[in-house]
Amino acid sequence: MTGVGQTDYPPGFTNDLIYCQFMEATGAEIVVRSLAEEGVEFVFGYPGGAVLNIYDEIFKQDKFKHVLVRHEQAAVHAADAYARATGRVGVALVTSGPGVTNAVTGIATAYMDSIPIVVVTGQVPTPAIGMDAFQEVDTVGITRPCVKHNFLVKDVKDLAATMKKAFIIAATGRPGPVVVDVPKDVTYHTTDFEYPATVEMRSYNPVVKGHSGQLKRAVQMLLEAKRPMIYTGGGVVLGNAAAQLVEVARLLGFPVTNTLMGLGGYPATDRQNLGMLGMHGTYEANMAMQHCDVLLAVGARFDDRVIGNPAHFAREQRRIIHVDIDPSSISKRVKVDVPIVGDVKNVLTEMLTLLKQAKDRPDAEALTAWWTQIELWRSKNCLKYNKQSPIIKPQYVVEKLWEVTKGEAYVTSDVGQHQMWAAQYYKFDQPRRWINSGGLGTMGVGLPYAMGVQLAFPDAQVACITGESSIQMNIQELSTCKQYRIPVKVLTLNNRYMGMVRQWQEFFYGSRYAESYMESLPDFVKLAEAYGHVGMKIEKPEDVEAAIREAFSPALKERMVFMDFQTDQTENVFPMVEGGKGLSEMILAEEL
Amino acid sequence: MRHIISLLMENEAGALSRVAGLFSARAYNIESLTVAPTEDATLSRMTIVTTGSEDVIEQITKQLNKLVDVIKVMDLTEGRHIERELMLLKVKAVGAGREEMKRTADIFRGRIIDVTDSTYTIELTGTGSKLDAFLEAIDPAFIIETVRTGASGIGRGERSLKV
Numbered sequence: 001m002t003g004v005g006q007t008d009y010p011p012g013f014t015n016d017l018i019y020c021q022f023m024e025a026t027g028a029e030i031v032v033r034s035l036a037e038e039g040v041e042f043v044f045g046y047p048g049g050a051v052l053n054i055y056d057e058i059f060k061q062d063k064f065k066h067v068l069v070r071h072e073q074a075a076v077h078a079a080d081a082y083a084r085a086t087g088r089v090g091v092a093l094v095t096s097g098p099g100v101t102n103a104v105t106g107i108a109t110a111y112m113d114s115i116p117i118v119v120v121t122g123q124v125p126t127p128a129i130g131m132d133a134f135q136e137v138d139t140v141g142i143t144r145p146c147v148k149h150n151f152l153v154k155d156v157k158d159l160a161a162t163m164k165k166a167f168i169i170a171a172t173g174r175p176g177p178v179v180v181d182v183p184k185d186v187t188y189h190t191t192d193f194e195y196p197a198t199v200e201m202r203s204y205n206p207v208v209k210g211h212s213g214q215l216k217r218a219v220q221m222l223l224e225a226k227r228p229m230i231y232t233g234g235g236v237v238l239g240n241a242a243a244q245l246v247e248v249a250r251l252l253g254f255p256v257t258n259t260l261m262g263l264g265g266y267p268a269t270d271r272q273n274l275g276m277l278g279m280h281g282t283y284e285a286n287m288a289m290q291h292c293d294v295l296l297a298v299g300a301r302f303d304d305r306v307i308g309n310p311a312h313f314a315r316e317q318r319r320i321i322h323v324d325i326d327p328s329s330i331s332k333r334v335k336v337d338v339p340i341v342g343d344v345k346n347v348l349t350e351m352l353t354l355l356k357q358a359k360d361r362p363d364a365e366a367l368t369a370w371w372t373q374i375e376l377w378r379s380k381n382c383l384k385y386n387k388q389s390p391i392i393k394p395q396y397v398v399e400k401l402w403e404v405t406k407g408e409a410y411v412t413s414d415v416g417q418h419q420m421w422a423a424q425y426y427k428f429d430q431p432r433r434w435i436n437s438g439g440l441g442t443m444g445v446g447l448p449y450a451m452g453v454q455l456a457f458p459d460a461q462v463a464c465i466t467g468e469s470s471i472q473m474n475i476q477e478l479s480t481c482k483q484y485r486i487p488v489k490v491l492t493l494n495n496r497y498m499g500m501v502r503q504w505q506e507f508f509y510g511s512r513y514a515e516s517y518m519e520s521l522p523d524f525v526k527l528a529e530a531y532g533h534v535g536m537k538i539e540k541p542e543d544v545e546a547a548i549r550e551a552f553s554p555a556l557k558e559r560m561v562f563m564d565f566q567t568d569q570t571e572n573v574f575p576m577v578e579g580g581k582g583l584s585e586m587i588l589a590e591e592l
Numbered sequence: 593m594r595h596i597i598s599l600l601m602e603n604e605a606g607a608l609s610r611v612a613g614l615f616s617a618r619a620y621n622i623e624s625l626t627v628a629p630t631e632d633a634t635l636s637r638m639t640i641v642t643t644g645s646e647d648v649i650e651q652i653t654k655q656l657n658k659l660v661d662v663i664k665v666m667d668l669t670e671g672r673h674i675e676r677e678l679m680l681l682k683v684k685a686v687g688a689g690r691e692e693m694k695r696t697a698d699i700f701r702g703r704i705i706d707v708t709d710s711t712y713t714i715e716l717t718g719t720g721s722k723l724d725a726f727l728e729a730i731d732p733a734f735i736i737e738t739v740r741t742g743a744s745g746i747g748r749g750e751r752s753l754k755v
């Protein structure tokens with residue numbers, strides 16, 4: 001057996017073609033130069049036989065930086081987080097076979113949250129495809145259900161245009177991941193290279209502008225509302241329309257709620273914001289959602305975690321306006337009255353113009369009565385928790401983080417109770433600051449997400465709120481943080497349990513905690529130190545704030561800090577809407 | 593409700609699997625699916641027969657439109673249209689049954705396209721229900737083999753699906 005990458009194509013197909021007579025570009029050069037043309041800053045990846053030619057070209061260039069992760073899943077997560085935080089397309093590069101299968105979780109995670117990334121994957125040489133070749137998988141087949149689109153490039157002549165298409169498709173319309181599968185022989189075949197400025201696709205034309213008739217109907221309906229509600233989601237963040245949303249909401253004076261993916265789309269500290277809605281949404285947001293008479297849904301997809309039982313939701317009469325760039329998001333789970341297909345920014349801007357032109361104003365009397373009702377709901381103070389506890393309450397850690405970072409940090413999270421507490425207690429006033437996996441709910445995203453964000457914004461405060469279970473799913477990335485000096489701050493809310501699982505077992509499985517206790521946890525302080533970082537273990541509430549201040553102090557600005565908070569094992573996330581229950585049928589903390 | 597959906601998509605490798613994969617991933621019914629390139633070889637035309645409530649059919653057409661390679665989608669059943677399916681069947685043709693089989697085929701405007709001493713091969717086109725009716729009209733004991741293409745469809749009059 002020779003070295004990696006030397007024997008994985010059949011006899012007769014040698015690298016001779018590289019020494020082609022013309023001054024043309026090889027496929028590998030085309031990949032690398034296309035990425036540079038796209039203005040890519042970082043490529044997150046991991047090498048292997050099928051992509052060695054591409055890596056060789058990366059070695060020779062200085063247009064973008066390659067970040068070597070420790071697992072391909074993390075490469076895709078980091079690229080995904082880079083995209084979430086910056087709004088630009090994230091890029092990952094992995095080898096064929098196991099490189100691809102490791103990347104699939106990352107791709108599916110990005111897909112579910114509509115995140116624009118391009119993943120370049122190595123493939124066995126074209127003549128070897130279908131031969132059960134070494135490290136061969138049907139990449140296009142495996143990824144098809146979890147990409148916006150994918151390509152297998154069989155001819156080097158198609159490579160540049162395909163790269164261009166991949167970036168266009170990933171970033172426009174409803175964004176999403178695109179996979180470009182490049183067989184090894186294509187990486188050394190040559191052709192004339194010119195990167196196209198754009199590529200026409202007759203089959204791909206996302207609608208951007210909202211239908212003017214529908215817009216007029218929508219505005220009329222909004223102005224007639226007695227109990228209006230604005231419900232916004234990830235689309236506002238993805239479509240960079242936070243400013244337009246604020247203008248529309250302020251002009252109307254209507255209450256606003258954000259989904260988990262929409263947090264930061266409307267400032268959390270603004271009085272008109274009722275907080276997150278849904279399974280773990282606030283009492284006031286869920287009650288207002290259930291009882292409103294006109295609902296303006298913007299870039300949100302009526303997820304099952306958001307509206308609870310659809311039949312219960314439909315019990316109340318309300319008219320719904322739904323703005324979304326993807327027609328298939330509209331009337332999928334909830335029938336709507338005024339569908340508006342278009343880009344949020346475009347549609348909200350149009351709506352604003354129409355609202356300003358309109359002679360009618362919202363019914364002030366009705367609106368006052370509605371706000372009185374909402375304030376009554378809000379006065380329940382559904383997010384209160386015991387601040388006198390001698391054990392660290394997880395909510396307290398998040399609140400302190402918010403204070404210390406003045407609400408300006410980029411916060412990534414993993415999946416579980418800590419994710420919900422992060423969403424509830426860190427008040428995001430800006431979009432693209434809250435980076436988490438909502439749709440797929442992928443444990444293990446937290447640390448690679450933080451890496452992607454920190455690399456994009458080297459001077460920003462980046463915190464990863466995680467659980468002791470989730471963090472272990474990509475803990476190897478501590479090594480990447482060391483290599484590239486990525487000074488993220490990890491806050492582990494260590495309850496020694498898969499807390500979210502434990503909570504369900506407590507509520508719905510007679511407190512039979514099957515396999516949800518986290519045995520044999522490592523000493524995280526030593527582990528962090530072993531990777532060359534700073535570790536802290538915090539056991540008492542009175543030490544929480546000082547620890548966070550120290551971690552974010554100038555002295556540790558350049559260091560990755562791992563904070564292990566020993567939190568209350570029995571704490572649960574409230575409010576909670578049980579599966580199958582209606583939105584207004586929440587379990588509240590005090591009722592237990 | 594039964595719907596016939598026609599679509600045009602880029603005639604590229606894997607096109608069919610994108611559509612088939614969509615139907616299985618989202619648990620949509622698929623009664624039949626036919627596909628072939630059009631007179632413009634860069635295009636594939638597909639006819640899909642499916643069943644579902646109005647909401648489901650609405651989602652199916654939206655999801656099909658969302659596929660990056662799909663250029664146009666039309667629900668033929670929303671308007672006047674023609675539906676045709678081809679069936680080839682091999683039947684036993686012996687004794688008194690031989691004449692009887694030919695008569696039945698004639699009634700259904702079927703054509704006998706291959707003959708041996710003991711068999712006929714019949715070609716029959718029509719709507720799916722006409723083909724079903726033919727199968728009901730003959731004695732199942734005579735059937736050796738049948739093969740059906742699944743429905744193809746086209747709009748009536750001016751109604752057309754083209755790029």
Ligand SMILES: Cc1cc2nc3c(=O)[nH]c(=O)nc-3n(C[C@H](O)[C@H](O)[C@H](O)COP(=O)(O)OP(=O)(O)OC[C@H]3O[C@@H](n4cnc5c(N)ncnc54)[C@H](O)[C@@H]3O)c2cc1C
Pocket residue numbers: 112113114173174175232233234235236238239240258259260261262276277278279280281298299300301302303305306323324325326329342343344345415416419437438439440441442500
């Ligand atoms: C443990 C756990 C608990 C959860 N609990 C909750 C909960 O309590 N509450 C909650 O809200 N979520 C919760 N979620 C998240 C939930 O699963 C969904 O991910 C989330 O609700 C979806 O958010 P969204 O509706 O904003 O849609 P997204 O997934 O963000 O989709 C965005 C929508 O906007 C559209 N869009 C994109 N770009 C544009 C544009 N430019 N213009 C117009 N439209 C655009 C897209 O087509 C899509 O329809 C939870 C997840 C986990 C893992």
Ligand SMILES: Cc1ncc(C[n+]2csc(CCOP(=O)(O)OP(=O)(O)O)c2C)c(N)n1
Pocket residue numbers: 414415416417418419441442443444466467468469470471493495497498499500501
């Ligand atoms: C990859 C993956 N496997 C399993 C799950 C199911 N799951 C959701 S939350 C959770 C527990 C998370 O525990 P931890 O990270 O300690 O967070 P906590 O809930 O305790 O805050 C599990 C197992 C998941 N979301 N992702």
Ligand SMILES: [Mg+2]
Pocket residue numbers: 416467468469493494495496497498499
């Ligand atoms: Mg835990």
